[in-house]
Amino acid sequence: MKIAEFNDVHRAYGRGKDVLAGVDFSLEAGQIVALLGKNGAGKTTLLRIAMGLLETQRGSVRIFGLDPRKDAVEVKRRIGYVAEDQILPGFLRVSEVLELHRSLFPTWDDELARRLAERFDLPARPKVKTLSKGQARQVALLCAVAPRPELLILDEPAGGLDPAARREFLETSIRLLNEAGTTILFSSHYMSDVERMADRVVMIHDGRVLIDNELDALRESYSLALLNGGAHVDQEKLLALDGCFAVRERAGSLHAIFQLDPQESEAVLERELGAVDVRATRIALEEMFIELLGGTVPSGGKRGEVRPS
Amino acid sequence: MSLPIHVLPSAELPIYRQIVGQVLDAVACGRLRPGHRLPSHRELAEELVVSPHTVEKAYDELKRQGLVRARPGNGTYVEDGAALEPAAQHERLYAPARSLAAEAHVVGAPLGRVRKLLSEVDAELRSERHRRKGGRS
Numbered sequence: 001m002k003i004a005e006f007n008d009v010h011r012a013y014g015r016g017k018d019v020l021a022g023v024d025f026s027l028e029a030g031q032i033v034a035l036l037g038k039n040g041a042g043k044t045t046l047l048r049i050a051m052g053l054l055e056t057q058r059g060s061v062r063i064f065g066l067d068p069r070k071d072a073v074e075v076k077r078r079i080g081y082v083a084e085d086q087i088l089p090g091f092l093r094v095s096e097v098l099e100l101h102r103s104l105f106p107t108w109d110d111e112l113a114r115r116l117a118e119r120f121d122l123p124a125r126p127k128v129k130t131l132s133k134g135q136a137r138q139v140a141l142l143c144a145v146a147p148r149p150e151l152l153i154l155d156e157p158a159g160g161l162d163p164a165a166r167r168e169f170l171e172t173s174i175r176l177l178n179e180a181g182t183t184i185l186f187s188s189h190y191m192s193d194v195e196r197m198a199d200r201v202v203m204i205h206d207g208r209v210l211i212d213n214e215l216d217a218l219r220e221s222y223s224l225a226l227l228n229g230g231a232h233v234d235q236e237k238l239l240a241l242d243g244c245f246a247v248r249e250r251a252g253s254l255h256a257i258f259q260l261d262p263q264e265s266e267a268v269l270e271r272e273l274g275a276v277d278v279r280a281t282r283i284a285l286e287e288m289f290i291e292l293l294g295g296t297v298p299s300g301g302k303r304g305e306v307r308p309s
Numbered sequence: 310m311s312l313p314i315h316v317l318p319s320a321e322l323p324i325y326r327q328i329v330g331q332v333l334d335a336v337a338c339g340r341l342r343p344g345h346r347l348p349s350h351r352e353l354a355e356e357l358v359v360s361p362h363t364v365e366k367a368y369d370e371l372k373r374q375g376l377v378r379a380r381p382g383n384g385t386y387v388e389d390g391a392a393l394e395p396a397a398q399h400e401r402l403y404a405p406a407r408s409l410a411a412e413a414h415v416v417g418a419p420l421g422r423v424r425k426l427l428s429e430v431d432a433e434l435r436s437e438r439h440r441r442k443g444g445r446s
Contacts, residue, residue, distance in 0.1 A: 032360055174355055174359070174360065178361055195323070196363075199360065216325060219323040281321065285319070
């Protein structure tokens with residue numbers, strides 16, 4: 001079942017250029033999807049559109065088959081949302097914040113809330129403003145999850161947390177998945193967290209979806225080829241090769257991302273360009289992010305090739 | 310029962326492959342013996358701090374390779390006498406073989422010495438397995 005569908009989503013702020021310029025992707029029930037992109041790529045804008053807090057200026061958005069602007073109440077009731085800069089009322093006690101959310105959400109699960117508070121080791125009495133950043137995040141997450149939402153939207157859930165608090169937050173999220181198994185759409189700049197959490201990766205660049213694929217497929221079907229002394233190689237020719245996805249120049253050598261096995265991409269480079277000093281390896285998400293978003297990315301036709309088949 | 314597994318998210322292999330590889334290693338040196346019950350995918354997910362979907366995928370792969378078997382409603386167990394298909398053997402052995410050959414080249418060790426070393430390591434693993442088997446009461 002489709003939980004969320006984004007079709008040709010556009011959004012500009014003021015008279016500026018489109019932040020989102022035709023975003024297409026959808027979310028299946030039970031998937032954990034990471035939304036990636038550079039700062040300003042429009043991740044938060046897209047998540048706010050999904051929540052119905054902003055309107056798409058073209059195309060359409062469907063959440064549970066509903067329009068998040070027209071059916072705002074029902075959509076919000078079925079989504080759990082933690083914003084990047086989630087602000088909880090600091091003058092309330094933790095127990096009062098929970099009580100407030102409980103009164104707003106008819107589907108609030110007391111037993112789940114109790115169990116999570118216990119597992120997070122959250123105190124009930126202190127005022128929210130006295131909590132650590134990590135604990136405040138856990139309160140926000142608990143409030144988002146206890147109503148057992150059909151879709152959980154987390155915008156930079158670990159932003160601003162130190163490594164220990166981040167790990168704890170991640171552990172929390174895993175327990176949550178084990179307890180409540182739900183569909184999750186989250187944005188993050190921490191690629192190692194994405195590797196730990198996500199089933200699927202949607203990378204946004206220049207207002208559009210650049211990559212949309214299963215994380216493991218991405219990890220296993222792409223490789224990075226390093227061409228030593230690549231100054232003599234024609235970058236356009238390189239980019240035109242079968243399977244070549246992006247090219248970047250770095251300290252006198254060329255980095256090329258191929259949607260091929262390491263051995264295959266080496267073979268293509270040797271055969272087509274007569275390149276001799278080539279070494280191709282598999283790469284993790286972090287390098288893929290940098291190689292793709294820090295270099296020359298082909299436009300148009302090649303985007304389609306990375307969609308899940 | 311916890312598993313001797315550690316994952317590194319930014320390593321060359323995706324996490325589910327790392328889990329599969331380490332279970333294979335644990336079986337090879339006898340730390341996991343046939344009949345040993347693996348933790349549930351949820352338990353292992355919490356222990357490793359990775360998505361339960363990832364652990365499920367690793368377990369599915371181990372089942373596909375015939376290394377473990379699920380007994381419905383009763384957990385997942387290490388199988389007796391599991392062996393991989395030759396193609397899968399090649400896939401798994403190619404990368405370590407290549408890096409071993411590269412190391413040998415760099416230090417100037419002839420192939421004969423590498424072969425001898427491999428037999429020694431194999432004997433070591435055998436004796437570890439034997440020792441662990443003997444240690445079982």
